[in-house]
Amino acid sequence: MEETKGGPTVNEPGNLTPGRLFEAIKDLSYAKSSDDLLDRLLKKISSLFSPEMACFLLKDLATGGLRYALVAGEQAEVIKDRFIAKGEGLPGLAAETNQNIIITDPTRDPRFNTTVDQIPGLEIRCLIAIPFHVEKRVQGLVYLINRKSGPAFNLEEFRAIQTLVAFSELLLIKMVLWKQVGDLEDLDQLTGAFNLKSFFNYFKREVARCERYGTDLSLLQVSIDYYEKIIQTFGQEAGERVLLNLSFILKKTTRKVDLVARNAEHEFLVMLPQTNQAGAQKVRERIQKILKTRIPGRPEFLLLLLLLFIQSQVSRRSIYTKFLKLTLALIILTRKDRNENIQQLEKN
Template sequence: MAQRQNVLDNLQTVTSLKRKIRELSTLSEIVQAINSSLKPEEILETIMAKAADLIKAEGWSVLLLDYETRELVFKAAAGEAGKKLLGMRLKIGQGVAGWSARHGQSLIVPDVSKDPRFYSGIDAKTKFVTKSILCVPMRSKNKIIGVVEVVNKSDGEPFTNDDLDIFENLVAHVTIALENAAIYRKMEEASLIDDLTKLYNLRYCNQYLDKFLAERKSEFGIVSLIFLDIDFFKLVDDNFGHLVGSETLRRVGERLRRTVRKDDVLVRYGGDEYIVILPNTDKQTATAIAERIRKEISREPFFTFDNQKFSISVTLGVATYPEDAKTRDELIGKADKAMYDGKLSGRDKVVVA
């Protein structure tokens, strides 16, 4: 009898060791995968694809905190209701995930029907039936940035403390990876933004046009470009100083923002020159937008720091792909030349290539 018990104990030990090896192997694969990417979407997709090997569950989701609204937003999800969940929101404190986010604690709910913290509104919207939940908060620099939860273990059994240990380990790695991705994204964005005006810089302009032209080449896409320059800008620097000159450049950027459309791209080309990229816009429409910009820039006076008034005007050139140019540099060059022709013929006008 004792020998039989020893055999059973040994089998349990072997089974447990095999499971642990499988868990560590899968976790290692996940860590390698998430550390090889700096894109949050790819990191979350990796989690979704690999986690099923760790904890057999019917579905699970990643909710990230929206700091402006103080709500949890479903950013990634898998399972029967996965796609329906994306974009849905929970208030902090609402539901099991909201409770976990508010208190910063992991949580196992074996039977949601017996737990008052469970919020049934999500199930009502997705037609999914949640029975049990394992929930782990994501913490970065002592702040909760989101929550990961899995629902309904596939074998019908409740989630265990072993499951919780595995998932807490996984979520810790995921949180670090998402944090690194956020830092990288901020650095990348900073390298594409002009420090003074907060408009895009020439590097971004070139990247955007290269991508747009490559994608539209076979689809007969169209893009127009406005090149504008401040008339007699040197006089602003000479008469009022470089600080006023810099402030004027920033204010011009603000007036451009309130004049263009949502999908138009604003660029500080350099010095007192700006570019407006108008995707999917013909020359006639681009010319009308350029005229609107010209009027907006000169409509109100600018001011020095001691409240002296002065006025400026701009000259603008318009060119369109593929009508006027076949490449990015040619498009910018054609709009620049049209602007220069406007300078030679009197300034404060729109000239079309």
């Protein structure tokens, strides 16, 4: 909704052409992140319309107030990070009522709040406030103060700025959707752990980092013993709950830099960058302790953990050979001699 009280009643000619507006929209489409998008938006608005100050106010979801998150202009440092309480001033009014507002004569407009809207050292002559939406909710505000020279902003420019803001909203939605799609491609749908494809992509990077910087890398392979028996006895749903619980425990027990991936139906891999053998052993013991606490008295749920430690001096070919050996170990081990074979494997 456009509010023009105290503003121009007709469109005055400006130097904004469809070609310049198209180029601005084109530049916005090159944004790589939400921060980059908002930065480009303010720069394009500043370039096209020459405001004394171009600001993006971010809404605080807890209080409903607005913070000057991005500010471009000579007086930027005066109001950077300044906070406006919910509903206060022209920015608060625009955000709470979800209105696009233009004021070209603050002295005649009762909505102008001299206490909140006045900027130290700056005479306010015209203002534009346009809410920024994410999923139909106001999450911020584009706020322009004065024009550097010439007449006040006109309706043609006001609508052009709305167009740039609306296009930026669409771009942000696209970024969010692409990120969600990317996350779905990287994650196992049942457990939320990374899938095997993603694991190998990260694994190759970490191996290259080991060679380049001389760091260590450890891997834990976790397998649910007698998983098929769990399914046969308690059903598929019970088996899935076990997988979900195990995935949750592994992610909560490890660091943010570590990676938990589902390797097979009942197996997980935990990659521990920059972790030596002693450090990996501590992680292993911590996981075992938590699992015993969570699943007491259920030997059929016993979990098998195999440890692979990669020294920085080992060649890449040797690393992949050791990894293959670790993967095959769970296939060839039998319950009768499992403990003995595990100990022998770790010695090698």
